């Protein structure tokens with residue numbers, strides 16, 4: 001395993017903020033995972049599991065602990081099988097490409113989501129009508145509570161919108177080593193997600209094979225979302241608002257656009273931000289994207305404080321206008337002593 005000292009979190013995360021982490025350990029085989037946790041225990045330091053840092057934000061003071069990153073590579077597929085086991089250090093989009101190259105359907109709409117395969121189940125990544133939960137059958141993990149290797153099935157993970165037990169009830173407990181996906185021969189069935197349907201119609205497209213959908217999604221995303229290589233962001237900074245029946249009826253009575261899908265009733269938080277007049281604005285060095293108002297781009301923010309001020313202004317403005325509190329999507333690397341003093345509701 002590789003151990004590095006004093007690594008700036010800004011260099012490990014796509015929002016490019018955050019001071020030094022005391023240690024960063026990159027694990028390259030399952031056996032190295034317990035060794036990395038032993039290292040942290042021997043040094044009396046807390047741990048944080050990081051992937052590609054596309055959904056994680058650092059604080060200016062850094063992290064007085066050990067960041068552990070999965071660098072294990074490889075995709076296993078038995079001959080003629082449509083099931084693949086992916087080591088968690090693989091880049092997620094390479095995994096999507098692997099499946100579409102083999103004409104397998106199941107994760108093609110999740111093309112171009114930045115990050116590593118190991119993080120995909122954590123917040124149940126989703127886009128354009130697919131979620132990783134639709135294809136994932138199990139994950140192989142190191143359980144830091146029992147200090148043993150353990151397989152969790154899809155039902156154990158209790159997936160819902162941007163949630164699993166890995167980011168809620170069992171946060172920080174399991175280190176994901178590999179994930180298993182069950183794909184299918186064939187293609188996604190229609191109707192596709194609205195924006196895919198609109199794009200197909202506008203461009204008179206007829207190729208809906210996994211590779212065809214991958215190309216469509218990649219083009220739609222390239223026109224809308226910042227590429228982490230060029231622009232610092234964490235993608236969608238806020239989650240969409242999910243409503244129960246009564247709340248949905250009351251929102252519709254007020255003229256808000258409520259989407260009714262298989263996953264429930266939702267209002268697109270980007271719409272709320274646009275309607276609040278914030279799209280395109282530069283707040284404390286953070287640009288509210290005019291192409292996708294849910295996305296905050298770090299143009300010139302130099303500290304976590306700048307980001308927090310921009311976030312709070314957006315949340316307060318949307319709450320004052322619509323009565324909804326936006327919930328932050330990216331997680332933060334927080335020092336233990338600070339974590340217990342954070343009280344801000346629903347951030």
Ligand SMILES: Cc1cc2nc3c(=O)[nH]c(=O)nc-3n(C[C@H](O)[C@H](O)[C@H](O)COP(=O)(O)OP(=O)(O)OC[C@H]3O[C@@H](n4cnc5c(N)ncnc54)[C@H](O)[C@@H]3O)c2cc1C
Pocket residue numbers: 014048049050051052053054055056070088113114115116117118119120122123124125126127166167174175176177225226227228233234235236331
């Ligand atoms: C431009 C852009 C577009 C995006 N678009 C989407 C989108 O369409 N849909 C979507 O769902 N997300 C999207 N995201 C968010 C992000 O890509 C996903 O959340 C992705 O899964 C993050 O992967 P990562 O490896 O960078 O995770 P990180 O940010 O490093 O970590 C995310 C979480 O996973 C945990 N984690 C990481 N590795 C492990 C492991 N081995 N074991 C246990 N826990 C682990 C971390 O502790 C953290 O809680 C976007 C982000 C950007 C920057």
